[in-house]
Amino acid sequence: MFIGAIGCEPLQLARVHLENSRSLDVYRQHGGYEALKKVLNGMSADDVINEVKKSALRGRGGAGFPTGMKWSFVPKDSPKPKYVVCNADESEPGTFKDRYLLERDPHLLIEGMLIAAYALASKTCYIYTRGEYRYLIDIMDQALAEARAAGLVGANILGTNFSCEIYTHTGAGAYICGEETALLSSLEGMRGHPRMKPPFPAVSGLYASPTVVNNVETLTAVPDIIKMGGEAYQKLGTEKSGGTKLWSVSGHVNRPGVYELPMGYDDMEKFIMEDCQGMLDGKKLKAVIPGGSSVYIMRADQIIGKDVRMDYEGLVAAGSSVGSGGFIVMDETVDVFESTKNLTEFYKHESCGWCTPCREGTDWLVKVFKRVADGAGRLEDVQLMLDLCDNIEGKSFCPLGDAASWPIQSAIKRFPEDFKKRLVNGES
Amino acid sequence: MSANLVKIGPLSQPVDIGDEIAQFSPEIEAEIDQHLAKYPVPRSAILPLMFIVQRERGYLDPPGVAYLAKRLALRFTDIWEVATFYSMIYTEPVGKYHIQVCRTLSCKIRGAGKITEHCSQKLGIKPGETTADGRFSLSEVECLGSCGTAPMFQINFDYHEDLTPAKVDQILASLP
Numbered sequence A: 001m002f003i004g005a006i007g008c009e010p011l012q013l014a015r016v017h018l019e020n021s022r023s024l025d026v027y028r029q030h031g032g033y034e035a036l037k038k039v040l041n042g043m044s045a046d047d048v049i050n051e052v053k054k055s056a057l058r059g060r061g062g063a064g065f066p067t068g069m070k071w072s073f074v075p076k077d078s079p080k081p082k083y084v085v086c087n088a089d090e091s092e093p094g095t096f097k098d099r100y101l102l103e104r105d106p107h108l109l110i111e112g113m114l115i116a117a118y119a120l121a122s123k124t125c126y127i128y129t130r131g132e133y134r135y136l137i138d139i140m141d142q143a144l145a146e147a148r149a150a151g152l153v154g155a156n157i158l159g160t161n162f163s164c165e166i167y168t169h170t171g172a173g174a175y176i177c178g179e180e181t182a183l184l185s186s187l188e189g190m191r192g193h194p195r196m197k198p199p200f201p202a203v204s205g206l207y208a209s210p211t212v213v214n215n216v217e218t219l220t221a222v223p224d225i226i227k228m229g230g231e232a233y234q235k236l237g238t239e240k241s242g243g244t245k246l247w248s249v250s251g252h253v254n255r256p257g258v259y260e261l262p263m264g265y266d267d268m269e270k271f272i273m274e275d276c277q278g279m280l281d282g283k284k285l286k287a288v289i290p291g292g293s294s295v296y297i298m299r300a301d302q303i304i305g306k307d308v309r310m311d312y313e314g315l316v317a318a319g320s321s322v323g324s325g326g327f328i329v330m331d332e333t334v335d336v337f338e339s340t341k342n343l344t345e346f347y348k349h350e351s352c353g354w355c356t357p358c359r360e361g362t363d364w365l366v367k368v369f370k371r372v373a374d375g376a377g378r379l380e381d382v383q384l385m386l387d388l389c390d391n392i393e394g395k396s397f398c399p400l401g402d403a404a405s406w407p408i409q410s411a412i413k414r415f416p417e418d419f420k421k422r423l424v425n426g427e428s
Numbered sequence B: 001m002s003a004n005l006v007k008i009g010p011l012s013q014p015v016d017i018g019d020e021i022a023q024f025s026p027e028i029e030a031e032i033d034q035h036l037a038k039y040p041v042p043r044s045a046i047l048p049l050m051f052i053v054q055r056e057r058g059y060l061d062p063p064g065v066a067y068l069a070k071r072l073a074l075r076f077t078d079i080w081e082v083a084t085f086y087s088m089i090y091t092e093p094v095g096k097y098h099i100q101v102c103r104t105l106s107c108k109i110r111g112a113g114k115i116t117e118h119c120s121q122k123l124g125i126k127p128g129e130t131t132a133d134g135r136f137s138l139s140e141v142e143c144l145g146s147c148g149t150a151p152m153f154q155i156n157f158d159y160h161e162d163l164t165p166a167k168v169d170q171i172l173a174s175l176p
Helices: A024-029 A034-040 A045-054 A067-072 A097-104 A106-120 A131-149 A180-187 A222-228 A230-236 A268-275 A312-317 A336-350 A356-376 A381-392 A400-414 A416-424 B026-036 B042-057 B062-071 B076-083 B112-123 B165-174
Strands: A002-005 A083-088 A124-129 A165-170 A211-215 A244-251 A257-262 A285-289 A326-331 B097-102 B136-141 B153-155 B158-160
Touching: A024 A106, A024 A131, A034 A106, A034 A222, A045 A067, A045 A106, A045 A222, A045 A230, A067 A106, A067 A211, A083 A106, A083 A180, A097 A106, A097 A131, A097 A244, A106 A124, A106 A131, A106 A165, A106 A211, A106 A222, A124 A131, A124 A180, A131 A165, A165 B042, A180 A211, A222 A230, A257 A268, A268 A285, A285 A336, A336 A356, A336 A400, A336 A416, A356 A381, A356 A400, A356 A416, A381 A400, A381 A416, A400 A416, B026 B042, B042 B062, B042 B076, B062 B076, B097 B112, B112 B136, B112 B165
Parallel strands: A002 A257, A083 A124, A083 A211, A124 A165, A244 A326, B097 B136
Antiparallel strands: A244 A257, A285 A326, B097 B153, B153 B158
């Protein structure tokens, strides 16, 4: 598997190939904790937030919300403690970038969290990691112990009056806990049910206190933003999508991996055919899900010769979105009915059960998919699926319902032949 | 995310917690204290503590539930509602080695089905079952974040990636 940058100098992946890359010494030898020093030696909290705003960094977990703006929503005058929570509950099918950041550069995350904590006047941070990533929690704990011993985490960091603790926390197998309010419920020791917004976590989050929840990739972008300045970071990408982005590439390519690309990378066809070294076994490209399982599936003819720019605006224009950057490539052997059934089963299993449209809707969708797969599909079943999606999308309590609907709606629209042939021939 | 296969029972069957409360060594009590010290609210430690109980007792058994209720000053139902939500918390015994084959899209299109089938044949059990000697449980689980190295499975907490049937044989034979 490939890990590295294409079309730019590696930023977030700058150290991943170094020997002992996860040790404090190696991190420091390669510019580590310099951004924290810069912040503590003369930048105010507002200075930090302004740099992040200028960087045009957008949340890398999937929603793409501007990070600087999210940070500025935390009320400065609140007497309550403030929390920074790292969302390391990476579970969006097709996404595995955070795993390698945690595994190979844990101090980068610690430094990013400390800077965020400084900007938000937070003294306590948590890293919520999915339970299956146990080995990464051990790596983070080790890195935190090293940082603590070196005076980088804990009281009076680097001899200043800034104090901050960072703790790891484990999930236990629930996709929904990647949704930020469900994550907070889980961190409070409850079932991972999402909460009503507003109030947003920035105002009332963990223990009803102001809280910022950011993805691993978002927080690990922060040290470089501070080092080079927000403007320079933004210029690496495009006006509205600053910096670089990690893409987790899986499926039928010759070289899957984690690719760091500048935002606005040109273009998707070149990326698949050259950078990922083309299609496995020389087969033909059929479909791409470019941003994790929840985004719209794309047909090959929406990509080949279409000059699709890889950033937030470019992908929307091409008919999908960046999401989490989980880039799943599928060749001509894939039946999109089957691939969509697989994802629908995922969403059914992961629906938390809190709201009716999602709990019942995903269950019914799986039932209809199974009936069609078993050869008992009726002509009206495709319309039935769309009706079910319509009753989930925008009507569920949290975005999981939308995420369950979009793959089906786009698959039926863009690959109608894969659905129709099931019904006409009754083939299973 | 482990599938629901190992824990179908508890949701429909009443469970008698009984009077027994699990006991742990001073070392483990100290480990539990360390987790509790991370949070202003003890209940936050519920998942880390459940993993400890599970590690020590094989699964979250009724005396383990009673212990957590006492330690966190919660009701049995508080513990139970959390336990039954998370797929990695086992409320029934599982095999010494829990083979969890990722079934989600990226793994599926790179041959996850063959890996499950191979394990199934080799162990003589279907997904959701445990071998008679209690050594192996087999499950199909949702995306484990190993899509670039598909197909893969996780045995207990260990990732095994880029699997082939031959590699599966090797891994299973190497288990103590």
